[in-house]
Amino acid sequence: MENEFSMTFKMDTKNSSFYLSYVKANLNGIEANSTQLTVGKVALKASYMCASGIEVKMSNNITMVLEYVQFQAFKIDNGKYGIAQICGGDIGNNVIIPIAVGCALGGLIIIVIIAYLIGRRRMKHRYEAM
Known part of the structure; x- marks a missing residue:
């Protein structure tokens, strides 16, 4: 056969x-x-x-x-x-990675901005003593 x-x-x-x-x-x-x-x-x-x-x-x-x-x-x-x-099964697998990378980069940008603002506030206090 x-x-x-x-x-x-x-x-x-x-x-x-x-x-x-x-x-x-x-x-x-x-x-x-x-x-x-x-x-x-x-x-x-x-x-x-x-x-x-x-x-x-x-x-x-x-x-x-x-x-x-x-x-x-x-x-x-x-x-x-x-x-x-x-096909739909392939699309779902490809979307998760870019979303995760985008969220990680967004979180990193927020952390950098907060660190910059905190560092800037501390720098002002040092120069006022003159």
């Missing part, structure tokens, strides 16, 4: 977009499929990219996780993917 994996895309002509609608997998004689999916809806000339993983519930109580994938169904120019739309 041959191992097989196939994906079917559907085009939404109203929105000029496409999405993953059907997945079929056969591995070591275990076959599973998933119908009526709407995964990765993007514009026609764009691609869909997800590193964190897309969970696909399949038949026979099988869940398939597609990690580090990028796909584009239609209008591939010169064998290169179009502009990638990132």
